Amino acid sequence: MRNKNHGRAGIVGLFAIASLFAIPVATTSAQAAVSTSAQAIVASKLGDLSQFRAIVADVSAIVSKGDFASAKARIKDLEVLWDRSETKLKPKAPADWHSLDRAIDKALYDVRQGKPNQTACQESLTALLKLLDQLSGNS
DSSP, rough: HHHHHHHHHHHHHHHHHHHHHHHHHHHHHHHHHHHHHHHHSSSTTTTTOOHHHHHHHHHHHHTTTHHHHHHHHHHHHHHHHHHHHHHTTTTHHHHHHHHHHHHHHHHHHHTTTTSHHHHHHHHHEEEEEEEHHHHTTOO
């Protein structure tokens, strides 16, 4: 009978020891996930740029189809949102704001041409998406 109890105690002891090693691994993974999330949140000094990115992605998809009338209408949404957000965003990171403002102006100009050049539009929209991703820490 003694041998059975020692066997069970030994197994329970092994599980207890093993669990001590498992906890730090789980905690380390959880800490890494929280740290990564925190970096993504803090990455943009301007704040959440996802609404701007969504509009630019829409415009890019529309331009790729050659539908410039729809692209001109959708890019107006970007201009309005950007203008309304200026007083909130610009003081947070003036240099980033100005870089983004120039890229937005270039995209607006290219898409609104009398006869837009699809390649030029795609290039300016791609550059704008890249900048938005870079400022958001997603590059």
